[in-house]
Amino acid sequence: MTASDTIITLELGHYRLRERIGGSAYGVIWRAEGPRGTRDVALKLINEAQMARALPAQRERWIASAETEIAFLQLLEPWDERHIVRLLDSGWHNGLPVLALELLDCDLGRHMKTLCGRGAALQPERLLAWMAQLNQALAKVHQYGWRYLDLKPGNVLVDAQLGTVKLADFGTNRRLDALGDHTYTGTANWQAPEQFFPRDGGGYATGRQSDYFALGALFYFMATGAQLRYCGACGHAYREHRTAGASLLLRQHGGLPAILQQDEEALFAQAFAGTDGAAEDRPAGSAAADAALRLLRHLLAAEPQARPRHAIDISRQLALIGVTGSRTPAGPAPHAAYANWTPRAPAALSPAQAGHWWGKAAGRGHAHVHANWHSDAEA
Numbered sequence: 001m002t003a004s005d006t007i008i009t010l011e012l013g014h015y016r017l018r019e020r021i022g023g024s025a026y027g028v029i030w031r032a033e034g035p036r037g038t039r040d041v042a043l044k045l046i047n048e049a050q051m052a053r054a055l056p057a058q059r060e061r062w063i064a065s066a067e068t069e070i071a072f073l074q075l076l077e078p079w080d081e082r083h084i085v086r087l088l089d090s091g092w093h094n095g096l097p098v099l100a101l102e103l104l105d106c107d108l109g110r111h112m113k114t115l116c117g118r119g120a121a122l123q124p125e126r127l128l129a130w131m132a133q134l135n136q137a138l139a140k141v142h143q144y145g146w147r148y149l150d151l152k153p154g155n156v157l158v159d160a161q162l163g164t165v166k167l168a169d170f171g172t173n174r175r176l177d178a179l180g181d182h183t184y185t186g187t188a189n190w191q192a193p194e195q196f197f198p199r200d201g202g203g204y205a206t207g208r209q210s211d212y213f214a215l216g217a218l219f220y221f222m223a224t225g226a227q228l229r230y231c232g233a234c235g236h237a238y239r240e241h242r243t244a245g246a247s248l249l250l251r252q253h254g255g256l257p258a259i260l261q262q263d264e265e266a267l268f269a270q271a272f273a274g275t276d277g278a279a280e281d282r283p284a285g286s287a288a289a290d291a292a293l294r295l296l297r298h299l300l301a302a303e304p305q306a307r308p309r310h311a312i313d314i315s316r317q318l319a320l321i322g323v324t325g326s327r328t329p330a331g332p333a334p335h336a337a338y339a340n341w342t343p344r345a346p347a348a349l350s351p352a353q354a355g356h357w358w359g360k361a362a363g364r365g366h367a368h369v370h371a372n373w374h375s376d377a378e379a
């Protein structure tokens with residue numbers, strides 16, 4: 001059992017558990033004191049009580065997931081870790097893998113809750129900077145040959161002092177070159193249609209673009225403090241019926257539920273519209289809102305191949321929002337060549353089109369849709 005004051009010995013040192021700061025179905029995160037003179041760390045352990053209750057296959061999955069996370073973080077070079085949580089040490093405790101991570105202040109979910117509780121919102125320039133940082137973190141994951149598949153507020157850590165974010169929790173990572181369908185993974189409230197709705201054979205065909213959809217869901221959340229109704233519906237269906245919730249949801253909606261509704265677009269655009277700025281700022285604020293909405297629709301496209309193809313597509317669009325907005329740009333101004341650049345991919349599908357997509361994906365034509373996307377995304 002792990003309890004406060006337990007000493008955990010890893011490869012590089014001893015750590016004394018101080019207080020529990022987070023956890024999930026199988027993980028538990030402690031703030032722990034490291035060797036004298038070093039900063040406290042976040043120790044990520046597997047919950048031993050849950051482990052004892054779990055079936056052998058589940059136990060193996062949890063251990064494999066922690067090992068995947070350690071293996072991925074150990075691959076990174078120090079310069080890769082600007083927006084990815086740093087692994088400081090690792091090892092085993094009571095036969096289970098343990099990670100010692102740099103300790104950050106809180107996760108994005110808690111941060112937004114605190115902000116919203118005060119009636120405040122994330123400022124557009126910070127929101128754009130965090131989008132750029134998460135885009136960069138995902139690009140690193142992809143560059144190392146993985147897809148992340150679990151982007152959500154609880155997996156984004158906030159450094160309050162620097163005002164920056166870092167991506168954490170890499171247990172769900174899957175190789176990009178593993179092209180076959182896989183079993184259900186991730187968190188239902190934040191995932192792309194192809195990650196939530198299985199194909200005919202029951203497997204899921206995800207890729208890099210699945211992470212971009214989740215980035216879109218997070219973009220909406222950071223701008224509005226709310227979750228997309230589409231995401232909420234998937235989360236609810238999963239909570240009630242586990243993976244069978246997907247087909248129930250399709251039946252209930254007569255196809256794929258609408259991903260981004262008109263009132264949600266309006267709410268999102270308000271965050272960029274500069275309505276709280278001076279009157280002369282408003283036209284520029286509206287241009288920022290239009291650019292932000294274009295990016296949101298692009299990220300949330302129902303079909304993976306209609307989403308941005310690479311991180312650079314996303315960073316260009318983010319820069320456009322920054323320079324057209326009435327506030328400080330989030331990053332460097334885009335090169336003049338991008339001044340008239342507009343996204344190549346179409347806007348998010350209408351509910352009718354989304355239904356059509358699902359009709360294809362769930363029925364006759366789906367193998368074709370996914371096969372095309374796969375070769376495209378993995379090329």
Ligand SMILES: Nc1ncnc2c1ncn2[C@@H]1O[C@H](COP(=O)(O)OP(=O)(O)OP(=O)(O)O)[C@@H](O)[C@H]1O
Nearest residue numbers: 021022023024027029042101102103104107154169
């Ligand atoms: N390095 C860290 N610094 C500060 N807090 C952390 C750190 N790592 C994790 N946490 C906190 O613990 C929570 C759970 O961490 P993490 O997501 O890594 O575990 P998990 O067991 O994989 O969770 P889940 O399965 O819900 O995604 C985070 O949402 C965050 O609140």
Ligand SMILES: [Mg+2]
Nearest residue numbers: 024154155169
């Ligand atoms: Mg997590």
